[in-house]
Amino acid sequence: MKSSLVRRGGLLAAVVASVVLAGAAPASAAPGDGSAYGVKVDVKLLGQNAVKAGPFAAATTAGPTSSSLAKADVPGILTAGVINAEAKRDENSGAVTAKASTADVTLPLLKAALGDVGIKLVEAVCTATQKGVEGSTKLVGANLGSVGAVDAAPAANTQIKVGLGALNVATIILNEQVKNPDGSLTVNAVHVKLLGGGLKALGDGDVIVSSATCGPAAPPMPLASGAGLWIGLGLLGAVAVPVGTRILRRRSAQA
Structure with a gap:
């Protein structure tokens, strides 16, 4: 009888475990991804490499x-x-x-067009939850030369045209937010x-x-959680109660 009960107990555990885990399994096993960096430069300036x-x-x-870095310097x-x-x-x-x-960003690249450009702190944040994906930008002590001061929390995709004489040579985008095809957001x-x-x-390119x-x-x-938990508990009750009843009856018969 002990062997039979052990087999029943093992089967019961396997059934309940499989149902509970099935209820807990996500629709997709792919985890959410994220990345960040401080500075990236890819430009071709006029007459230079x-x-x-x-x-x-x-x-x-x-x-x-x-990741952290004490400083970054890309000459000119x-x-x-x-x-x-x-x-x-x-x-x-x-x-x-x-x-x-x-911290302490300067852009000598734009000096000819705007004069001295400096920002004490440049911060980008992106957060993805079950409710969706959102991002923001914070600028501390931002001064874009002849453009002047800008908002500390600029609206998404704020654009500032940069001219050199009558020629439009660059665009500064603040709090740029790009929705990628895979559902991620880049700020x-x-x-x-x-x-x-x-x-x-x-020249041309991006900073x-x-x-x-x-x-x-x-x-x-x-x-x-959810349906998997309750179904599992229901099966536990449905199977365990009859087994317990049989054990009590057999013990009574042996008494």
Whole structure:
């Protein structure tokens, strides 16, 4: 009889475990991804060789999840102080957070068109939860030369045209937010696009300061919840009660 009960108990455990885990299994096993970096340069200035640098202080949810750099210097284009970046995923909720901050940024690249351009702190944040994906940008002490001061929290995709004489040579995009085909969101706190063309153009290419990408969020992965939990408990009651009744009856018969 003991052997029979052991077999019944093993079968019961397997059935309940499989149902509970089935109820807990997410619709997709693919986890949410995130990444961030401080500075990236890819430009071809007029009469000079192409310059590609960065991304500096890159971090991803796959690791390293955080990265720091004391300073970055791309001569004639950009200087920056301390850079911090992180990209992390909460395994319980599936939420993803990516963040990049770059301090003491100057852009000598734009000096001919705007004069001295400097920003004390440039920060990009991207957060993906089960409710959706959102991003933001924070600028501290931002002064874009002849353009003047700008909002500390600029609206998404704020564009500033940069002219050199009568020629439009660049566009500065603040809080650039790009919705990617895979459902993720990229937030570039400051994106300088050189437009090229014309004899007086500065050149062409891109300079990005503080970038964060995240999402979509991964499905939450609880041990057991919702329908799977209740179905499992129901099966436990349906199978365990008859087994217990038989044991009591046999014991009574033996007494």
